[in-house]
Amino acid sequence: MNLLESLNPKQREAVELPAEHALILAGAGSGKTRVLTTRIAWLLANSKAYPSQILAVTFTNKAAREMKARLEAMLGTDISSMWVGTFHAIAHRLLRAHAVEAGLPKAFQIIDQSDQLSLIKRIMKEAGINTDENDPKAVQAAINHSKEHGLRASDLSAGFGKFETMRGVYAAYEGRCRREGLVDFAELLLACVDLLEKNPLLREHYANRFKFILVDEFQDTNALQYRWIKMLSLPTKHTSAVFCVGDDDQSIYAFRGARVGNMADFVNEYQVRHIVKLEQNYRSTSHILNAANAVISHNKDRMGKNLWTSAGKGDPVALYHAGDDREEALSIVQEIMSRRRSGTRYSDCAVLYRNNAQSRIIEQLLTVNAVPYRIYGGLRFFDCPEVKDVMAYLRLLVNPDDVSLQRVINQPPRGIGQTTVARIANRAQESGVGLWQALVTGLAESSDAGLARAADFVHLIETLRKECETLPLEKVVDTVINESGLKDYYSRAQDKDIRTENLSELVSAAAAFCQENDIDSNESAMRVLPGSEMSPLDGFIAQAVLESDSRGDTQTADAVQLMTVHSSKGLEFDTVFLTGLEEGLFPHPAKDNEDALQALDEERRLLYVAMTRARKHLRISWCEQRRLYGDLRRTGASSFLQEIPETETQRIRSRYDALCAVTNSETWRYSPRSSWQNTSRQTPAMRDVAFGFPGTTKEANPWNLSSGDKVKHRKFGTGTVIKLVNAQSINRASAWVQFSCGRKELLLSVAKLEKMD
């Protein structure tokens, strides 16, 4: 069989598994996506399933698109009856099809994180809750967390203080969303789960329909997504076969609710009999792979996997110890330029970092040296304010909810300020209706100038709605942009070129949406098409919220790729520069001690992901000190570096190393391990002075102190260090010291503290 020819035995085993539940443990670079798509193709080719019986769920739109594209290429047939999409997109589709049964208005709208936050803030303000003591973001997180665990406000038992506040806000938020027809991301899934739970017939219908459910990146699923899959697959009845692909070692999203434990739960609950491990790596050479394996082997609770490769040893992992972040960045740029001279493309090089703040210095030096680069994870197209404004107008046409109204009632500015909005909000609250309703019903009797302008706004929206009723999507978007006044407004704004370009790009996006979905360009945007769950406009608005990553890819340009380790997941590059392997940065320290160990394991997985991005060259670097948040911090080698075996590495002699060698011969060792230990512990003294680091001429340096230490002060005498504040900072570090004359906070760069013992 043609499909299977190029697969290795394990991959082939996975593809040819019987129609039963299965878990595929797919290591980095082991051909995971390929197995998933080939499995589907194989099922179809061997008449195990019709396309309509397949449900393939991914995490990101990118993955969904890739899967569809590969399937189309493999099969060469129409796959439109197959459901391939993200959890949220598929949940949305189900809810549109069964809005009434789910208790939702037909025109319900999805709100994104920022819409959700602004709604929560407003609810808190209206309820007179002090937002200083109760962080709206924390309340938002708590609400989403509750939803992830299937808990509605009414499911939470009464509590005290902050929790009770949150519970109240949650209840109000739920009520508001229901009244306004708004659904947040978690609600898409939860409403689906509720819908199927309440309708056994419907549940059975879908479980019978989707004979094969395939889940990608299973290690990233949260509790709610797990339940959602369970609802669609009736695990006890074995109507559908659930095929999950994942890698516990690459689970790096626990902070947003991902549960690696879902993998073990799946095996138990579904009594999975087929577990296939894909351990042959097709990406990296063996020095890199062995180094990554060694690091990840320090983790507890692994399902157990060891990647191997038949590729040669390749280059050892290069280690670069820089004096500061500038030297680190410069050395990277220099190496990229030298590689470029020997024929490498810029786009084969990636620079990875733990947090976005680290990119600045690298960008700076790339720019200075005229090296083109591309940053991943910036502001996405549909997150641009001007685009969000237009989308809010479009939503008002379909479903006049508070969130959209609030956003654009004075955008462009039309003299409706806080006071007027507050007045409207008061009326709305009194009669228990939404802002729009309050506006529509109570405007005539008012002589207030602000309210009169609000009436004009309502008139504008209603005119637009009438005008757009029969227009095709592209024209609707264009009309709204022009007649809302947004175009005029933004053509006078600060970045008018970008703003207006984005507005016209939005019109093109609407046209593209019609093309992709085979919608006739004359078709009215506001009518539900036969055979579809929603109108073109509904679809377009939903896509804007759910698929905000659909930004014009500039992949064609030859540019160095800059991104966080998180966003590098799933990608690969010939050459990877992994930066900032420093204690306090990578691993990033955990806040509370409770799950500090688990957090450390996740950081280690993060490092594993980063290392396994590299095909041929991996260079890891760290600095003695780095500028962070406008503050100079003394850093030091990450403890993770000691987990990389020396046999897989090669120390690059840095400028800083060279300096150490001349100023302090004791510090320089060719053995990397001993060298890290020495340089981070020793008093910096001469070599740092020679290198020109500020703050190092002081006698006492913050990194030499810890709480409990006995210190001597010229004036206060001897005392004990209680705690250190900003301990890593060179300029702002201070210590609380208990002297016999009392407790003092001393700035370490100023106070001359002498350490005793």
Added chain:
DNA sequence: CTCATTAGATTTTTT
């Protein structure tokens, strides 16, 4: 109502 200044915070992020 709008614009300007200032305090406060800043791991990681998709949907």
Added chain:
DNA sequence: ATCTAATGAG
């Protein structure tokens, strides 16, 4: 260092 959100003057 730099961005955002929240106050206060014009």
